[in-house]
Amino acid sequence: xxxxxxxxxxxxxxxxxxxxxxxxxxxxxxxxxxxxxxxxxxxxxxxxxxxxxxxxxxxxxxxxxxxxxxxxxxxxxxxxxxxxxxxxxxxxxxxxxxxxxxxxxxxxxxxxxxxxxxxxxxxxxxxxxxxxxxxxxxxxxxxxxxxxxxxxxxxxxxxxxxxxxxxxxxxxxxxxxxxxxxxxxxxxxxxxxxxxxxxxxxxxxxxxxxxxxxxxxxxxxxxxxxxxxxxxxxxxxxxxxxxxxx
Numbered sequence: 442x443x444x445x446x447x448x449x450x451x452x453x454x455x456x457x458x459x460x461x462x463x464x465x466x467x468x469x470x471x472x473x474x475x476x477x478x479x480x481x482x483x484x485x486x487x488x489x490x491x492x493x494x495x496x497x498x499x500x501x502x503x504x505x506x507x508x509x510x511x512x513x514x515x516x517x518x519x520x521x522x523x524x525x526x527x528x529x530x531x532x533x534x535x536x537x538x539x540x541x542x543x544x545x546x547x548x549x550x551x552x553x554x555x556x557x558x559x560x561x562x563x564x565x566x567x568x569x570x571x572x573x574x575x576x577x578x579x580x581x582x583x584x585x586x587x588x589x590x591x592x593x594x595x596x597x598x599x600x601x602x603x604x605x606x607x608x609x610x611x612x613x614x615x616x617x618x619x620x621x622x623x624x625x626x627x628x629x630x631x632x633x634x635x636x637x638x639x640x641x642x643x644x645x646x647x648x649x650x651x652x653x654x655x656x657x658x659x660x661x662x663x664x665x666x667x668x669x670x671x672x673x674x675x676x677x678x679x680x681x682x683x684x685x686x687x
Contacts, residue, residue, distance in 0.1 A: 447574075447575055447576060447577050447578075448551075448574045448575035448578070449574040449575075449635055449636075450574075451574060451631075451632050451635065452631055452632065454628075454632065458628055461622050461624075461628070461629075462628070462629050462632060462633075463529050463531055463532075464531070465618055465621070465622065465629055466505075466529060466532065466633075467506065467529070467531050467532050467535065468621070469614060469617070470505045470506050470508060470532070471506070472617065473508075474508055476613070477613060479658075480609075480657070480658075480668055480669065481508070482512075483597075483657045483658070483669060483671070484567050484568060484597045484669060484671075485508065485509050485511070485512040485567065486512060487595070487597055487655060487657075487671035488509070488565050488567065488595035488597070488671075489512050489513060491593070491595055491653060491671070491673045492563055492593065492595065493562070493563070493591070493593060495562070495591065496519065496562055496563045496593075497518065497519065497522055497562055498522040498523075498524075498560060498561045498562055498563070499519070499522065499523045499524065499561060499562075499563045499564070499565065500524045500526065500556075500560075500561045500563070500564045500565070500586060501523070501524070501525050501526065501564075501565040501566075501567075502526045502550040502564065502565070502566045502569055502579075502583070503526070503527065503528070503550070503566060503567070503568070503569035503572070504525035504526060504527045504536060504545070505527065505532050505536070506532050506535045506536050506539065507525065507535075507536045507539045507540045507543070509565065509567055510523075510525075510539075510540055510543065520542045520543060521542070523543050523544065524543075524544050524545075524546060524556075524561075525540070525543050525544065525545045525546070526545075526546050526548050526550055526554070527545065527546070527547060527548075528547070528548065528549050528550075530547055533545055533546075533547045550566075550569075550573070550579045550582060550583070551573055551574075551575045551576075551578045551579045551582070552578070552582070553582060554582065554586065556586055558585055558586070559585075559586070559587065559588045559589055559590075559592070560586055560588075561586050561587060561588065561592065562587075562588045562591050562592050562593070563592070563593050563594075563595065564583050564586065564587055564592070564593070564594045564595070565595050565596075566583070566594070566595070566596045566597075567596070567597045568597055568598065568599060568669075569596075570596060570598050570636060570641045571598055571599055571601050571633075571634050571635065571636045571637070571641065572633050572634065572635065572636075573635075573636065574635060576636055576640070576641065576644050577644050580644055580645060580647075580648050580649075581648065581680075583648070584648040584649065584676050584677070584680065587676040588676075589676050589678055592675070592676050593673065593674070593675065594649055594672075594673075594674040594675070594676065595671075595672070595673055595674070596645075596671075596672045596674065597669055597670070597671050597672070598638055598641055598669065598670050598672070599634070599638075599668065599669055599670075600638060600664040600665075600667050600668055600669065600670065601634050601636070601637045601638065602637045602638075602664070603664040603665045603666075603667065604665045604666070605665065605666050605667055605668055606664075606667075606668050609668060610630075614626070614630075615630075638664055638670060645672075645674065646681065647677070647680050647681035647682060648676065648677060648680055648681075649674035649675060649676055649677060650674065650675045650677060651672060651673070651674060652673045652674065652675050653671070653672070653673035654670060654671070654672055654673075655670070655671040656669075656670055656671075657669045657670075657671065
């Protein structure tokens with residue numbers, strides 16, 4: 442019997458390391474749009490550009506402190522039906538203070554959420570899928586929640602493992618983390634960026650079809666020279682490898 446690699450097992454952390462990682466993630470979400478705005482703008486503008494105009498209900502997984510909402514122009518109805526899901530309490534609390542009209546939930550997208558099947562016509566995941574130890578479970582849940590008729594799943598993933606992304610990390614997040622916390626960046630990143638694009642795309646395939654794929658900053662389909670990949674995905678009516686429902 443072949444043993445699945447999912448869910449992936451992460452190195453154990455001390456309580457102090459957990460606190461440091463949570464604080465750095467919150468801090469990085471503040472630094473990124475200020476110091477590295479070109480990359481940050483692509484990550485947030487891609488979902489906006491590829492969103493259908495008919496969107497009513499949105500689920501944003503891993504919403505952080507609400508950076509993406511600065512790029513959205515939402516009607517009152519769309520605000521009322523926008524759900525921001527965040528797993529870190531310190532970030533969810535900041536999100537609630539910044540955007541009181543948005544419904545912010547503390548929760549895990551790798552587990553079943555409280556919404557009925559097909560509830561959302563748009564799901565957004567910006568630099569989240571690379572973080573998930575049980576990625577297949579999360580994608581199954583996203584597929585369940587996405588409207589099979591008109592739903593869109595918009596994801597941005599980093600070119601983790603690629604030359605350009607590794608170089609960019611050395612002069613940005615790694616430098617900032619080690620200067621701020623006086624400890625190796627591996628304590629943080631070994632817990633966080635655990636899935637590479639090849640794995641993510643393979644796990645997406647049973648659940649979603651790719652309608653658009655855009656590479657940044659070089660519009661060529663190569664990971665080594667790029668930083669991010671934007672994906673527009675449509676939910677499959679039937680999950681690959683399953684029997685039709687009668």
